[in-house]
Amino acid sequence: MTSSQLPDTDQIVRSMLLLHGVHDEEHNAGDENDVLSWAKSPDFANDPDRAAAVHEATRRDRERYLTSGLAEVACRFCHASVKVKKLGAPHTAVQWNTDAQQRCAVFAEVRATGGNSARVPSCSRLSDSISHAVAEGCLEEYSSAPAPGDG
Numbered sequence: 001m002t003s004s005q006l007p008d009t010d011q012i013v014r015s016m017l018l019l020h021g022v023h024d025e026e027h028n029a030g031d032e033n034d035v036l037s038w039a040k041s042p043d044f045a046n047d048p049d050r051a052a053a054v055h056e057a058t059r060r061d062r063e064r065y066l067t068s069g070l071a072e073v074a075c076r077f078c079h080a081s082v083k084v085k086k087l088g089a090p091h092t093a094v095q096w097n098t099d100a101q102q103r104c105a106v107f108a109e110v111r112a113t114g115g116n117s118a119r120v121p122s123c124s125r126l127s128d129s130i131s132h133a134v135a136e137g138c139l140e141e142y143s144s145a146p147a148p149g150d151g
Helices: 009-020 048-066 098-103 105-112 124-136
Strands: 071-074 081-088 091-095
Touching (some): 071 124, 081 098, 091 124, 098 105
Antiparallel strands (some): 071 081, 081 091
16 A cells, blocks of 8 residues: 555544534534544542542552552672562562662673673572571561452
């Protein structure tokens, strides 16, 4: 297909919005000068109670997905401190922070040789420290935190 045969994107978007309608009750689709827009999620500007409830639910979801069940574990070799959640024997979620990434001896060695530490899948010394934390009872082997989602 040549560039002269390509459809006009604006024309397609306008026709789809006219066909299916916009998702905004205050929108006037008949005005040709009006910019057609679509909001993926409403802001509930005219319903502050609902806006507050949605904000609080979003905060709880963010906490549940990102921080629930995480425990602080320090590497026994370089003392880099990360947040860890064991989701079972074969799966461990590790949240690195900038300080820990810079402090990690394995990652520093990779950087010193000209490599990219972001391409290193994990630090074996930290993995040993995580196993030690589980053995000492400082970290649950199977997290008791609620699973993300509806469960």
